[in-house]
Amino acid sequence: MLIIIGNTKIGKALHVNLPLGAPRGLKFEAFISGTCPGASLWCLENCYGIDRPPSEDPESLEALKKAIELSLRDLKAFKEAIVRELLDKGRALxxxxxxxxxxxxxxxLHIVGDFYLPDYARTWLDIVDELRGLKFRFWTYTKSWWMEKVAETYAKIRLSNPKVLAEELFDMLQELRTRNNFKLYASTDKTMPDITKRPEMRGWLEAGIEFTYNEKSITCPEIPCVACKYCIYGKGHVKFMERRNKVRPIPKPWKTPLSPREWRILLKAKREEIEWYIKSLKLLQNPL
Ligand code: SF4
Incomplete structure (x- = not known):
């Protein structure tokens, strides 16, 4: 099993994950311990995946390990397994x-982890194309757009031609962005370059931490994504308030992954509690 159904943050959506953090070790083996070649200084100090698995499901860590092992070993088999599981689990939903x-x-894709090599990103392009016309909506946030950092990481783990590889990975991401059924956000933070000053990033959606380099963005309401849907439909730039210290301590009025239908039922039953949750988030974001 490579795909998990839902968590309390995204709600009842399908998700595929990989090991979090910068790759450690040498060559391709390095990705077994971390798949984020564009990991910034902020990521290394604050990654929200550090102290929590990408799902409450105990099988999710096992799925994550299988996903990296299979994708490193045999991308054709990875693609076939993902397509098969998406069709099965999509039908169940x-x-x-x-x-x-x-x-x-x-x-x-990648509540933790990231596009770690061009061939891996190319495989997702194939998957997305194969499923075009069926009712899947893919979305994710990536730091692999940061070519200099990716090339630096590839050089550190001794891959040949790091700069060329980093450019190839970027080209794959550009290609993914053109697909209607795939919304790809450039993840940013204060320790990364200003994407609005990079011509190659023109037209990208941005997801920032506490601010975005693009002027207009909404603040994530931290309700289940399947209820909010802003990023799933790629409606615009978004910023997340730093979660590790601020947002997490607020108890959520829901404790399980919810589908849009279940969210509507809960909203009816617990409107006051949910309004209190959202008000508390706003206060954290804009303290009096
Ligand atoms: S803005 Fe909405 S869709 Fe995007 S991460 Fe936040 S809750 Fe999810």
Whole structure:
């Protein structure tokens, strides 16, 4: 099993994960311990995956290990397994009525982990193309757009031609962005370059920590993504308030992954509690 259904942050969406953090070790083996070649200084100090698995499901860590092992060993087998599982699990969500309002199945890549090599990103392009026309909506956030950092990381783990590889990875991400069923955000933070000053980043959606380099962005309301849907549909730039110290201590009025249908039921039953949650978040973001 490589795909997990839901967590309390994204709600009942399908997700695929890889090991978090910068690769450690040598050559391709290095990715077994971390798949984020564009990991920034902020990431290394604050990654939200450090103290929490990408799902409450105990099988999620096992799935993450299998995903990196299979994708490193045999990308064709990885692609086939992912397509098979997406079809199976997507059908299950459709049958239980747990899809988005337009009937589509949301798929989040890399709650932890990132596009770690061009061939891996190319495989996702193939998967997305193969499933085009079916009701899947993919979305994710990546730091692999930061070519200099990716090349530096590749050089550190002794891959040949690090600069060329980093450029190839970027080209793959550019290609993924053009697909209607895939929303790709450039993840940014204060320890990374200003993407608005980079011509190659023109037109990218941005997801920043506490601010975005782009002027206009919304603050993530931290409700289940399947209820909010802003990023799933790629509606615009978004910023996240630093979660590790600030947002997490607020108890969420929901404790399990929710589908849009289940969210609507909960919202009716617990409107006051949810309003209190959102008000508390806003206070944290804009202290009096
Ligand atoms: S803005 Fe909405 S869709 Fe995006 S991460 Fe936050 S809750 Fe999820």
């Amino acid at each position: 459709e049958e239980s009525g747990d899809t988005l309002d337009d009937g589509s199945v949301p798929v989040r």
